[in-house]
Amino acid sequence: MKLCLTGINHRTAPVDVRERLAFDANSLGPALADLVARPGISEGLILSTCNRVEVSVTSEDSVDPAPVIERFLAERRGVEPGWLAPYLYRYEDADAIRHLFRVASSLDSMVVGEPQILGQLKAAYAAAKAHGAVGGWMEAVLTRAFSVAKRVRTETGIGENPVSVSSTAVELARRIYGSLAERRVMVIGAGKMAELAVRHLRSAGVQRIYVTNRTLERARAMAEAFQGVIVEYDRFLDSLPEMDIVLTSSAAPFYLLRKDQMRRVIEARRRRPMFLIDIAVPRNVDPAVNELDNVFLYDIDDLGRVADANLGRRRQRAELAERIIAEEVERMVNRLKLREVAPTIISMQERLEQIRQAELARYRSRLGPLTPAQEEALEALTRGMLNKFAHGPMAELRRRAAQPEGLQTIEIIRRMFRLDD
Amino acid sequence: MHELSILWLRVAAGFYSVGMIHALLLALRRTSRLFPPALTAFGVGAILHAVSIIEQTTLTGHFPANNFFESASLCALLSALLYLFVWWRYRLRNLCMFIFPLVFLLTLIGALGSAPARWADVRVREAWLLVHVVLVLAGYAALAMTGVASIAYLIRERQIKRKEALPSSAEAPALLTLDELIGRGMTMGFVFITLGVVAGSTWASIESGARWIRDPRILISLATWALYLVMVFLRASAGWRGRKAAVMVIALAGCSAVTWAAHTGLRKLLTP
Numbered sequence: 001m002k003l004c005l006t007g008i009n010h011r012t013a014p015v016d017v018r019e020r021l022a023f024d025a026n027s028l029g030p031a032l033a034d035l036v037a038r039p040g041i042s043e044g045l046i047l048s049t050c051n052r053v054e055v056s057v058t059s060e061d062s063v064d065p066a067p068v069i070e071r072f073l074a075e076r077r078g079v080e081p082g083w084l085a086p087y088l089y090r091y092e093d094a095d096a097i098r099h100l101f102r103v104a105s106s107l108d109s110m111v112v113g114e115p116q117i118l119g120q121l122k123a124a125y126a127a128a129k130a131h132g133a134v135g136g137w138m139e140a141v142l143t144r145a146f147s148v149a150k151r152v153r154t155e156t157g158i159g160e161n162p163v164s165v166s167s168t169a170v171e172l173a174r175r176i177y178g179s180l181a182e183r184r185v186m187v188i189g190a191g192k193m194a195e196l197a198v199r200h201l202r203s204a205g206v207q208r209i210y211v212t213n214r215t216l217e218r219a220r221a222m223a224e225a226f227q228g229v230i231v232e233y234d235r236f237l238d239s240l241p242e243m244d245i246v247l248t249s250s251a252a253p254f255y256l257l258r259k260d261q262m263r264r265v266i267e268a269r270r271r272r273p274m275f276l277i278d279i280a281v282p283r284n285v286d287p288a289v290n291e292l293d294n295v296f297l298y299d300i301d302d303l304g305r306v307a308d309a310n311l312g313r314r315r316q317r318a319e320l321a322e323r324i325i326a327e328e329v330e331r332m333v334n335r336l337k338l339r340e341v342a343p344t345i346i347s348m349q350e351r352l353e354q355i356r357q358a359e360l361a362r363y364r365s366r367l368g369p370l371t372p373a374q375e376e377a378l379e380a381l382t383r384g385m386l387n388k389f390a391h392g393p394m395a396e397l398r399r400r401a402a403q404p405e406g407l408q409t410i411e412i413i414r415r416m417f418r419l420d421d
Numbered sequence: 422m423h424e425l426s427i428l429w430l431r432v433a434a435g436f437y438s439v440g441m442i443h444a445l446l447l448a449l450r451r452t453s454r455l456f457p458p459a460l461t462a463f464g465v466g467a468i469l470h471a472v473s474i475i476e477q478t479t480l481t482g483h484f485p486a487n488n489f490f491e492s493a494s495l496c497a498l499l500s501a502l503l504y505l506f507v508w509w510r511y512r513l514r515n516l517c518m519f520i521f522p523l524v525f526l527l528t529l530i531g532a533l534g535s536a537p538a539r540w541a542d543v544r545v546r547e548a549w550l551l552v553h554v555v556l557v558l559a560g561y562a563a564l565a566m567t568g569v570a571s572i573a574y575l576i577r578e579r580q581i582k583r584k585e586a587l588p589s590s591a592e593a594p595a596l597l598t599l600d601e602l603i604g605r606g607m608t609m610g611f612v613f614i615t616l617g618v619v620a621g622s623t624w625a626s627i628e629s630g631a632r633w634i635r636d637p638r639i640l641i642s643l644a645t646w647a648l649y650l651v652m653v654f655l656r657a658s659a660g661w662r663g664r665k666a667a668v669m670v671i672a673l674a675g676c677s678a679v680t681w682a683a684h685t686g687l688r689k690l691l692t693p
Contacts, residue, residue, distance in 0.1 A: 161587050171587055175577070178595035270660035273596055290582065294663040302584045309586035 001042070001137055001340065004065040005096040006073070006088055007054030010110050013087035021077050021084075023048040025127075031076050032133040038068050043138040047103070047124040049117065051110050054103070056096065058137045066090050097141055098329045104149040106158070107321055113158040113314045118149050137336060148328045155324060156317040161310035165303045166200040168310070169277045172303075173245055174204070176275050176296060181205045186243040187228070188236060189250030190218040193279050197247055198226055210243065212236040214250070237261065241268035247277045248284035259288040266295055279303070337401040344410050345394055347419040352386045393417075426480065427532060429473035430494060434528040436466030437501075440521030445615065447518050448608040448653050456514065463521065467501040470528065474498060489635075490534025497527035519654035522615060526646075529619060533626035540627060549624050556617030557684075560610045561677055567606030568674035571667035574599040578664055600662055603670060611653045618646045638683040645676045 008021060023031055023046055035044035035055065040063030045056045055073060059065040070088065074081040091099045102108045106117050125142045128134045134142065153159055162168045170180075177183055185206050187194050190213040198209060209228035213219035216230070223230045231239050240246065250256060257276070262285075266274060276297040278285040283299050290297040298306075360382060370378065393413055400409035414420055443459035453459075474495065477485040485491040504520040507513050540546040577596055580586075594602070625639060652669050655661040661669070 168587065172581065174595065175581060175587070176596045178598050267660075271662050273600070273663060293665060296581050298584060306584065306587050313586075 001336075002059050002061060002063070002065060003056070003093050003096045003137060003141065004059065004069065005054055005056040005091045005099055006066055006069040007047070007052060008087045008089070009052035009054070009108065012089055017087050018050070018053060020079060021048075021053040021073060022050075023053065023076075027076075028127050029131050032128055032131040034076065035069075035072055036133045038072060039063070041065065041068060043128075043136055044133045045124055045128045045138060045142070047121055049120045052103070052108075056100065056138065066092075094329055094333050097332050098325060100141060100145045101148045101325045101328055101332075102322075104145040105152040105321055105325065106149070107152075107318055107325070111163055112311075112318050113163070115159050118146070122146065137339070140336065140339070141332065144328070144332050148325065151328075152321045152324055156320045158314055158317040158321055161313055163307050163311045163314065165279070165300065165307055166197045168303050168307045169197055169247075169279075169298065170200045170204045172296070172298060172306070173201070173275055176273055177244060179205065180245075181207060183244040184208045184210065184242055185245040185247060186210045186212065186231065186236065186239065187222065188212050188246065188248040188256060188284065189252075189280060190215075190222040191249045191251070194247055194249035195222060195225070197249075197277065197279060198222070201245070201247075202226055206245075210239065214252075237265075240265045243274070244272070245275045245277065247279065249280045250284050251280070252284060253282055255286045256284040257289060258286045259292065262286075262289045262292055262295055266292055277303070334401075337406055338398060340406070341397050341401040341410060344414060344419065345397060348390060348394065348413065348417050351417050351419055352390055356382050356386055426473045426477040429469050429476065430528065430532045433466040433470035433473060434525065434532050436462040436469065437497075437521070437525040437528050439463070440466070440517065441525040441615070444518045444521040445612045448611055448657065456517070459517070459521065460508070463501065463517075463524075464505060466524075466528075467498065467505060470494070470498045470501065488534065490531050493527045494531025494534075497524045497531060500524050500527070515658040518657050519650060522650055523647075526615075526618065526622075526643075529622060533622060546624075546628070549620065553617055553620035553624055556613050556620060560613030560617055561681060563606050563610030563613060564670070564674055564677055567603050567610060567670050570599050570602040570606060571670040571674075574603060574667045575664065575671075578667075596663075600666070603666055604656060604662065607653060607656065607666070607670060611649050614646060614649060618642060638680075641680050641683050645673070645680045648673055648676055 008018060010018070013021075028046060028048070031046055032044055035041060035046070035057065040059045041057050042060065043058040047054045047056075053073075055069045057065050057069060059068070070081055070084065073079075074084055099108070104118055104121050106113050106115065109117050121142075125134065129139075162171050173180055173183070180201065183206055185198070185201055185208065187198055187209065190211060202209070209223075209226050210231050211219045211223040211226075211228045212231040212233050213222070214233050216233075219230050219233075222228065246257075248256060262274075262276075271294045273294045273296065276285050276289065276295065278297065278299040281300060285297055285299070287297065287299070289295055360378070393416075397409060397413055400406050439455070439462035440459045443453050443455040446453040446455060474485055477491075486495050500520060501524045504516060504524070507516065573594070574596065577593070577599065581596070621642065622639070625636070629636075652661075652666075652673060655669075656666055
């Protein structure tokens with residue numbers, strides 16, 4: 001049995017190529033049916049995300065699956081095979097297993113350690129399973145890939161630190177306040193960036209959002225989108241002492257919040273901590289505000305710097321993850337080879353049992369009537385002899401299965417015991 | 422001091438103690454409904470206090486400011502009168518948290534100057550000392566916990582202010598949690614140590630008469646308690662929290678360590 005994986009990703013193909021090859025949810029079912037119907041293909045899996053399109057198959061040993069997949073991709077997506085070839089990569093057997101483990105563990109992602117890819121791979125597996133496209137080798141590899149991804153995440157902590165500006169802001173808020181459920185957030189300026197940050201804050205549990213903007217219409221639109229409350233732009237300073245987190249993204253060309261104003265605000269709220277997130281360019285909050293006790297100000301560059309530092313940490317952890325994956329790949333390859341010898345072992349056991357039964361039947365009439373105790377002794381004697389006789393070849397078979405000459409050993413044993421007759 | 426004068430002073434201390442209970446409740450729960458009765462008791466205490474001083478002046482023919490105990494009593498009365506004036510003029514309520522315990526303790530010190538009492542039984546003496554030691558140790562335990570929380574607060578606050586990387590370990594307590602822990606630990610410790618100081622002062626005055634106040638260990642304890650009082654007052658009234666509160670707690674824990682070291686000799690008294 002062979003395992004082959006062919007595809008493109010964000011490193012090998014630009015976005016316009018990835019777009020052309022992508023499978024949407026509706027086209028996935030027919031494509032999987034087509035894939036496993038192709039000659040020599042036993043199982044198939046299609047993983048299609050915005051950063052990668054990969055097709056994995058298991059096939060009979062006599063078939064070279066890579067050209068089959070390439071033809072499949074070209075035909076299904078209506079492109080010339082020659083046009084596609086420069087963007088494709090191909091992995092086989094142990095390399096394919098390694099690649100699948102790396103993808104599941106998010107080591108091959110654009111943002112290393114991002115958690116979405118594992119969910120996408122699980123969805124691809126569920127779709128393949130639903131269409132009957134997996135059920136043997138591939139299933140074993142994929143379920144192991146999910147366990148490996150979990151192990152990598154737990155042992156390396158690769159996904160712990162956020163690497164986007166918005167999620168970094170949310171994590172910082174958590175480091176200051178713990179739970180965000182009771183926090184009040186004021187959004188000054190209702191741009192796209194603010195919307196993204198508020199979306200993150202909402203998903204982190206923030207309930208109370210107050211929106212203010214010079215243009216009332218935009219404030220209203222954002223307030224409606226997040227079930228927030230509108231605060232009059234001219235009076236937002238009066239409401240600030242009640243706010244725990246302030247997100248500024250206004251286009252104002254001057255500081256909306258200065259140090260003296262913030263000193264009064266922090267005194268009015270009896271010095272309870274306040275987190276200011278200034279994602280506006282030019283900045284809306286005077287950087288000197290960060291000098292005040294209990295006020296924590298992060299502008300867009302600060303957030304970016306923290307996100308970059310987290311990315312560096314992730315890279316260090318990825319090295320540890322690679323070692324885990326190498327170990328897991330070796331284990332998986334051995335397990336799959338053992339699966340290959342399993343049918344031979346079963347055939348051998350059946351063959352020997354047939355011989356035992358036949359010989360017993362032949363000599364039973366000569367022995368005459370036996371007592372139950374004699375019957376039991378005879379069973380134990382013959383079975384014990386066979387087990388001892390078969391132990392050596394079976395152990396050798398299992399041992400050799402993990403080595404390159406495994407197939408030859410299987411062949412010799414099959415011939416010796418006439419298992420193919 | 423004349424017997425009748427000391428009696429009035431002790432009754433005044435009793436009235437002032439209502440004020441201190443109010444202050445301790447306020448420190449613990451941030452709210453207390455005891456203010457009106459505490460203020461009334463404080464006023465009555467001040468009148469009786471004044472009566473005590475006038476009587477002492479009349480009987481001895483000179484103003485009672487000759488020794489530490491008389492000065493403490495006089496200082497307590499002046500503080501009480503000043504607070505009553507400020508309350509009448511400006512209705513400054515928060516100040517009571519500082520003034521009530523201070524006036525009570527100064528009056529108590531004044532009243533303990535004569536110390537005519539004797540121990541009824543050696544077991545009462547030892548039990549009394551045990552109560553003092555246990556209260557003070559409970560206060561120190563609260564302070565130690567607050568000190569650790571303060572160090573953790575300063576480290577985490579510095580990490581966030583420096584903006585270099587996300588503070589590690591999401592499981593560690595958030596800044597606000599640490600700040601609340603500091604606030605609660607501080608007030609718990611204050612209550613224990615105040616009660617411990619009252620118990621200890623009374624014990625010392627019965628044990629060694631009027632000489633106890635000259636003991637440097639007592640002076641260190643009183644100074645530490647005064648620092649504690651200032652800290653709790655600043656947190657409650659001026660909202661001192663965060664880094665300032667954490668630094669203050671660490672300083673106080675240092676002072677308490679000195680006080681602890683000065684008092685380790687007291688252990689000998691507990692063993693028969």
